[in-house]
Amino acid sequence: MSAKIQRLAEVDRIIHEPARLMVVALLAAVKEADFRYLHQSTGLTKGNLSVHLCKLEEAGYIVIEKTFRGKYPLTICRLTERGRGALDNYRRIIKGAL
Amino acid sequence: MQNASSLTGSSDPNAVARQLMQRAYNRDGLPEIAMGLIFLLASGIIYARAVLPQESIGFKLAVLAFALLLPFLIFGSPWALEWVRRRYLMERVGYVQRKPIGWRWIALVIVLAALLALALSEAVTRLLLPDRWLLAGTGLLGGALIAWCGRLRRFVIEGVLMAATGVFLAFAGVSLEIGSTMLLGFQGLVTLVSGGVVFLRFMRQPMETGE
Numbered sequence: 001m002s003a004k005i006q007r008l009a010e011v012d013r014i015i016h017e018p019a020r021l022m023v024v025a026l027l028a029a030v031k032e033a034d035f036r037y038l039h040q041s042t043g044l045t046k047g048n049l050s051v052h053l054c055k056l057e058e059a060g061y062i063v064i065e066k067t068f069r070g071k072y073p074l075t076i077c078r079l080t081e082r083g084r085g086a087l088d089n090y091r092r093i094i095k096g097a098l
Numbered sequence: 099m100q101n102a103s104s105l106t107g108s109s110d111p112n113a114v115a116r117q118l119m120q121r122a123y124n125r126d127g128l129p130e131i132a133m134g135l136i137f138l139l140a141s142g143i144i145y146a147r148a149v150l151p152q153e154s155i156g157f158k159l160a161v162l163a164f165a166l167l168l169p170f171l172i173f174g175s176p177w178a179l180e181w182v183r184r185r186y187l188m189e190r191v192g193y194v195q196r197k198p199i200g201w202r203w204i205a206l207v208i209v210l211a212a213l214l215a216l217a218l219s220e221a222v223t224r225l226l227l228p229d230r231w232l233l234a235g236t237g238l239l240g241g242a243l244i245a246w247c248g249r250l251r252r253f254v255i256e257g258v259l260m261a262a263t264g265v266f267l268a269f270a271g272v273s274l275e276i277g278s279t280m281l282l283g284f285q286g287l288v289t290l291v292s293g294g295v296v297f298l299r300f301m302r303q304p305m306e307t308g309e
Binding site: 021022024025026028029030031032033034035036037038039040041042069072074076087090091094095 | 112188189192
């Protein structure tokens with residue numbers, strides 16, 4: 001039991017942060033989503049969300065693509081395989097410890 | 099703005115995603131408007147079946163609509179909502195591409211729903227359940243389903259209202275057809291008004307620009 005709890009120290013701190021966990025969990029559940037959808041769904045401020053998206057992108061957990069749909073600019077975010085693996089690992093550690 | 103930590107009370111990422119997506123899905127009130135319209139249509143069809151002579155074209159159309167049109171609308175409404183959102187509301191609700199639902203799942207749901215309907219119909223015929231039990235059961239089951247599926251306070255209220263209406267109609271001694279018409283009609287109006295209010299409030303929110 002203590003070994004399982006000790007594994008909590010290995011938790012990925014990039015994902016463990018609540019705001020980023022929301023973003024990664026949402027992106028894991030969909031194929032792709034744009035900035036506005038994430039902003040509306042998570043309730044984070046735009047600045048806050050931007051910072052968290054940048055951190056996730058730097059870690060290679062998501063890819064961000066700027067595009068247009070007609071005249072409407074889209075900042076599309078997608079979870080990478082690395083991000084999916086990190087989320088699965090995080091889920092395993094948390095479930096094992098609780 | 100929502101507090102991020104309050105939303106992540108569960109540490110299970112799946113539960114977090116489900117909760118967030120559920121809120122996002124119901125934020126503009128469109129699903130309730132669609133559900134309200136389907137309830138009202140079902141109510142009208144049941145009433146037509148109750149009052150029209152069995153040989154009339156209207157009766158046959160009502161039977162066909164009940165068997166084909168209603169399931170089509172129920173299963174097709176999520177796609178229709180996505181289309182409306184992408185076509186007219188993307189600047190407000192944002193863009194999301196959901197994972198495709200496998201045809202196996204859709205087929206499984208359709209088969210299970212058909213089996214359940216068959217089992218219920220058989221149980222009603224064999225056990226000779228009185229109308230009042232069926233009305234109360236429909237209200238209670240439907241109300242529970244609405245509250246469970248919506249998982250928001252207003253859906254719980256709508257579910258409680260449906261359950262209470264079903265029980266009330268059961269004790270009022272009306273026939274099954276008229277009771278079903280009243281139950282679905284009332285529920286349709288409640289859901290439509292609730293969805294309409296949510297939609298109007300959503301549309302009145304100032305649109306934020308830039309990222």
